[in-house]
Amino acid sequence: MAAGAAVVAASLVVPDEVVPADRVRAGAPRTGYVELDRADGRTIGVWEHTPGVSTDVEADEVFVVVAGAGLLEFTEPDLPPVELRPGVIVRLTDGMHTVWTVRETLRKVYIAP
Secondary structure (H helix, E strand, C coil): CCCCCCCCHHCCCCCECCCCCCCEEEEECCCEEEEEECCEEEEEEEECCCCEEEECCCCEEEEEEEEEEEEEEEECEEEEEEEECCCEEECCCCEEEEEEEEEEEEEEEEEEE
């Protein structure tokens, strides 16, 4: 993304793919992302998860939810769940095990080192 450029994160087209079966707990969720910028050892992008429940092992990142609704649970380490809705900011660290329960298609803008 060029300096001075603007994009509406909630309306950006994000290509998606089926979540691998071994990570699906309920429904038929799809995920995808668009990388907006990669420089100085960090990546900025937009990620989306359609309704359903899936598991993941996280990388270091900070994200802001821009659309949708869901619940993020931490299974390792055992931490309190986070209700996801627009405006919520979350910090993830490498190796965290999570469960994403998405009620309305969730979209986040993330920054990863």
